[in-house]
Amino acid sequence: MKRKKALTKAKIFKEAIKLADNYGIANLSMRKLAKKLNIEAMSLYNHLANKEELLDGIVDEVFSKIDWRTDTKSKSWKPELRKQAIAVRAVLLQHPWSIKLLNSRSNPGPSVLRHHNKVLGLLMSCGFSYSMCAHTYALIDSYVYGFVIQECSLPATRGCDFVEMTASINALSRQGFPYLTKMAEEYYLKPEYSFSDEFLFGLDLILNGVEQAFKH
Incomplete structure (x- = not known):
């Protein structure tokens, strides 16, 4: 007889993300998740303290998917930050429900912290002041998150x-x-038009603006 695999947090988070992808974060409940995992709802609490821990976990899992490889000692902050924004957008397009959760958690996980630390390390190593780090990070995040929300909401994009x-x-x-x-x-209405192309145009405008502010 085939033994049933032990339930782990990793598996719970994976299934929770699938549910959120398919039905939206508002429809993610402990009861529905337990049903998907073929267990009793109360069994989830053997692994998680509450739903807040579940949300913290799936946010961290989403952050872990961001494929941005860079050296924090790099002195070329502009192309690196451009790659970072593109990588974040790619993940958000796969999990648009996560946008409202990404910066709202009071208990960020290791993937979230590593990512933020990496961005700040890049900027600081390039001579950004604390205030410029804060301004730049807020600006890029706001643009990327807002663009994806609009991108996912439009009735047509091509x-x-x-x-x-x-x-x-x-x-x-x-x-x-x-x-x-x-x-x-x-x-x-031109066949070659794609709303997605607007992303890089706007991103480059922002990065050029940051560059001018950084110089002064």
Whole structure:
């Protein structure tokens, strides 16, 4: 008879993330998680103190997925910070529900702390003051998180998708919104258009601004 594998925190967090990915964080409950794991709900409390520990755990697991390899002794902060923002966005797109949790936990796990420490180490080693570290980190995080929220909320993100909205765009024209109509026809409806491309444009503007502030 095949022995059942022992339940671990790692397995619990993995299944919790799957549930959140499929149904949203609002629908993640200890009862549903236990059902997914084929155990009684109370059995979860043999591994977790409460739901807060579960949320702390899945946030830390999400952070552990951020694939950003860099040397904190690097003196090239700008390209490194660019890679960091791109890596964070890639993970958030896989788990958009995590955005509201990422910086809201009062008991951050080791992956969260390592990531923050790594970013700060990069900036400090490049001569950033404490205030510039804080300004830069807040600015980049706000932009990345906000962009992903918008990206995941838009009804269409590519030119070929916007084509399906042509009827609505024509209606705008008739209702007296010529600039919206012109923008759609000359830009958004082009086959090569992708909202995702806007991310790097905005990110580079921010990094250039940080660079100018850092110089002064």
